[in-house]
Amino acid sequence: MVPNPLLVVAAALVDADGRVLVQQRPPGKPMAGLWEFPGGKIEPGERPEAALIRELHEELGIDVEAACLAPATFASEPLGDRHLLLLLYALRKWKGVPEARHATALKWVKPLELHRLDMPPADKPLIGLLEALL
Numbered sequence: 001m002v003p004n005p006l007l008v009v010a011a012a013l014v015d016a017d018g019r020v021l022v023q024q025r026p027p028g029k030p031m032a033g034l035w036e037f038p039g040g041k042i043e044p045g046e047r048p049e050a051a052l053i054r055e056l057h058e059e060l061g062i063d064v065e066a067a068c069l070a071p072a073t074f075a076s077e078p079l080g081d082r083h084l085l086l087l088l089y090a091l092r093k094w095k096g097v098p099e100a101r102h103a104t105a106l107k108w109v110k111p112l113e114l115h116r117l118d119m120p121p122a123d124k125p126l127i128g129l130l131e132a133l134l
Contacts, residue, residue: 004081004082004083005082005083005084005085006041006079006082006083006084006085007041007042007048007085007087008039008040008041008042008084008085008086008087008122009039009040009042009048009049009051009052009055009086009087009088009089010036010037010038010039010040010052010086010087010088010089010123011037011038011039011052011056011064011069011088011089011090011091012037012072012088012089012090012091012126012130013038013091013092013094013098014090014091014092014134015108017108018110018111018134019108019109019110020037020108020109020110020111020114020130020134021037021038021060021098021106021107021108022035022036022037022038022106022107022109022114022117022119023035023036023037023038023059023060023100023102023103023104023105023106023107024036024100024103024104024105024106024107025103025104026102026103026104027104031120033104033118034118034119034120035107035114035117035118035119035123036119036120036123037088037123037126038055038056038059038060038098038103039052039055039056039059040055040058040059048087049066049069049089050066052064052069052089053066053069056091056094058101058102059101059102059103060096060098060099060100060101060106061096061097061098061099061101062094062095062096062097062098063094063095063096064091064094064095065093068091068092068093068094069089069090069091070089070090070091071087071088071089072088072089072090072126072129072130072133073088073126073129074086074087074088075088075122075123075125075126076122077121077122079122084122086122086123086126088126090130090133111127111130111131111134112131114127114130115127
């Protein structure tokens, strides 16, 4: 039995040039300064897609339709006394221009360039699949 699992959703926003959006975690947060895919925790009783739509609006100021979220892959990582299950969706269509509302910075990068960024342990295994998909 996994003790106290932490369910998190994230999006790989992909632009017309095949670049992916990552955001930098702000000072004062766990893993501050690391680059990650935007997203956040799934609240109790919330569907993963609804959580991601909510998080992308809060974090980036963009609006997303559930039909535009394509399940891509997941990561499973120990995280202290909890276990993180991260669901990653690919997203190519949204309304608005992403802005760093809760992050220090945003950056558009080619999937291959993700290997050079300092990222949380759960995000690293997702890079290879993104390279293959894009």
